[in-house]
Amino acid sequence: MSLDPRISLVTLGVDDLARSTAFYEKLGWKRSPASQETVTFIQLKGTVLGLFAREALAHDAGVENTPKGFSGVALAHNVSSERGVDAVYKFALSCGATPAKTPAKVFWGGYSGYFADPDGHLWEIAFNPFFPLDKEGHVVLAP
Numbered sequence: 001m002s003l004d005p006r007i008s009l010v011t012l013g014v015d016d017l018a019r020s021t022a023f024y025e026k027l028g029w030k031r032s033p034a035s036q037e038t039v040t041f042i043q044l045k046g047t048v049l050g051l052f053a054r055e056a057l058a059h060d061a062g063v064e065n066t067p068k069g070f071s072g073v074a075l076a077h078n079v080s081s082e083r084g085v086d087a088v089y090k091f092a093l094s095c096g097a098t099p100a101k102t103p104a105k106v107f108w109g110g111y112s113g114y115f116a117d118p119d120g121h122l123w124e125i126a127f128n129p130f131f132p133l134d135k136e137g138h139v140v141l142a143p
Contacts, residue, residue, distance in 0.1 A: 007047055010075065013054030013065075014119045020051045023118050026095035045137060054119070074114065074122040080133050082111040088125045089113045097123070 014020040021031060021040045029049070032041040040051040058065035079085055085103045092115050093099060100122060103113030112126035131139045 009048045009050055011050035011052050011057060012117070012119065012121050013057035014051050015054055016118070017051055017053060019118055023096050024049070024051070027092060068120050070122075074124050076124040076126055078126050078128055078131065078133060078139050080127065080137075082127050085111050085113060085125045085127050089115060092123070092125070 012020070017038070017040060021035075024040075024042055025031060029042045029044070032043050032048075035041045038053065038056070042049040042051075052060075055065050077088065079088055082103075089099075089103050097115035097117060098120075100114035100116050101112075103111060103125065105111050108128075109130065110126055110128040112124050112128075114122055114124050116122055128139075131141060134140050
């Protein structure tokens with residue numbers, strides 16, 4: 001059997017579902033009608049973002065709900081230009097994101113910055129000249 005590699009759903013554990021849902025809606029992301037009282041689903045291009053109570057998510061996974069801090073995970077949103085990075089970063093801050101790293105040229109040859117959502121989940125906004133975007137905005141890795 002061969003696995004078909006993909007990420008179908010990313011679920012973020014959040015402290016206040018209503019607050020987190022409102023933040024992502026301010027970014028212009030649409031709450032799906034499939035959402036329920038205890039979970040928010042947001043349809044993205046090829047992936048769904050889920051928002052679920054942090055304590056309940058830890059319980060579901062069978063792990064301890066440890067204190068917040070750097071989790072070793074960052075989600076990324078790639079755009080097609082440095083100006084695009086600046087615009088998305090500025091917009092996210094206007095929606096309530098917390099700045100983590102101001103956009104700047106980076107060691108790997110691109111341009112990126114980081115912000116945190118209301119629960120501290122890190123998002124990188126990046127322009128990567130080595131990973132062009134196709135006409136639908138998906139990252140294309142060179143063979």
